[in-house]
Amino acid sequence: MLADSLGVLRAVAPVEAGRFLEAGCGPAAVALNLARDGWLTAGVDRSDEAVSAARSSFGLHGLEIDLRIGDVRAIPWEDASFDLLYAGGVVEHFRDTERALDEFRRVLSPGGVAVITVPALTLSWPYLSLRGNVPAVPVIEDVTAFVQFRMLRGRLAAFGYERSFTRSRFAAMLRTAGFDPVSVSCYDTYLPLPQLPERLRPLARRLARHSSFCPMWCGIAVRPGN
Numbered sequence: 001m002l003a004d005s006l007g008v009l010r011a012v013a014p015v016e017a018g019r020f021l022e023a024g025c026g027p028a029a030v031a032l033n034l035a036r037d038g039w040l041t042a043g044v045d046r047s048d049e050a051v052s053a054a055r056s057s058f059g060l061h062g063l064e065i066d067l068r069i070g071d072v073r074a075i076p077w078e079d080a081s082f083d084l085l086y087a088g089g090v091v092e093h094f095r096d097t098e099r100a101l102d103e104f105r106r107v108l109s110p111g112g113v114a115v116i117t118v119p120a121l122t123l124s125w126p127y128l129s130l131r132g133n134v135p136a137v138p139v140i141e142d143v144t145a146f147v148q149f150r151m152l153r154g155r156l157a158a159f160g161y162e163r164s165f166t167r168s169r170f171a172a173m174l175r176t177a178g179f180d181p182v183s184v185s186c187y188d189t190y191l192p193l194p195q196l197p198e199r200l201r202p203l204a205r206r207l208a209r210h211s212s213f214c215p216m217w218c219g220i221a222v223r224p225g226n
Contacts, residue, residue: 004187005088005115006033012113012220018083020105023072023100024090028054028065028193034084035063042066042082044075073099080109088117089216092163097136101177111223114179117187117218119164124208124215128164132157136165179221186214 010029017038019204022031027050033039043065046052051160058065070076072090084109091100104114119128122136132146132154143165148157165173167184174182175209186209207213 002033004088005117008115008218008220009036009086013084014111014113014114014222015083015197017095019081021075021082021085023075023085023087023104023110025054025067026050028067029057030086030088032061032063033059033063035065036061038067039084039149042068042077044068044070044077046071049214053198066075073103074105074196075107077107080112081107083109083112085112087114087120089117089159089224092118092136092165093159093161095162095163098173101173101179104221105178105203108223109186110223111221112137114223115218116174116221117194117216118170119162120186120214120217121166121169122211123213124216125164128157128162128215130163131159132194133162136163136169139220155181165217167211167217170200172222174219177221178223180210182219182221184217184219186211187216187218204215 010204018037020029020031020034020041025045028043031041031043043054046069048069051069054065055067067217072087073096085104087104091097108114119133125135132148134141134148137189148154169183171182208215
């Protein structure tokens with residue numbers, strides 16, 4: 001997934017090397033690789049442990065990063081602070097996803113690009129549901145969340161509360177947040193079920209590249225302006 005993310009970011013970067021924010025950065029592995037490319041990097045995460053791990057990693061490589069503890073729904077930087085932003089597997093972990101998307105647009109400079117990945121509500125959902133995923137669909141989300149987190153007490157939720165979106169819904173959310181143009185495509189990553197026979201895994205990988213079975217969407221969204 002790291003190689004996939006870096007490939008997308010380098011392909012859509014609006015400048016050769018500018019200001020980059022990894023939102024919900026964890027250990028900031030993406031930021032570390034862009035720092036090696038000459039980018040001025042920053043990261044934000046709610047976890048003290050994650051920020052400490054990122055700081056240690058950058059220190060080991062002799063690189064600098066502006067790390068802050070904070071929520072991606074209230075990013076602690078001024079407007080137009082970044083040229084490129086990445087949020088991989090972040091905005092699906094809470095219901096007010098739109099608030100985070102608004103913040104992403106705010107901290108990007110005009111012409112800046114956001115790359116955002118989310119679980120896809122496609123025919124892959126039976127697989128996602130085995131990890132506690134809930135579809136971001138009114139009423140259905142409430143019922144599924146009740147089953148996964150009240151009845152099953154989160155036993156399947158390896159990644160906590162995690163929503164999945166249809167392609168059209170995700171694209172519409174990005175446009176509503178003020179991004180234009182917007183593109184949403186299948187994200188080229190697939191983690192096969194452990195119990196899936198090995199001989200069937202190549203087929204599963206091919207299916208995962210089709211929009212009907214895609215397990216994740218990758219949104220590329222531009223803040224309007226020059």
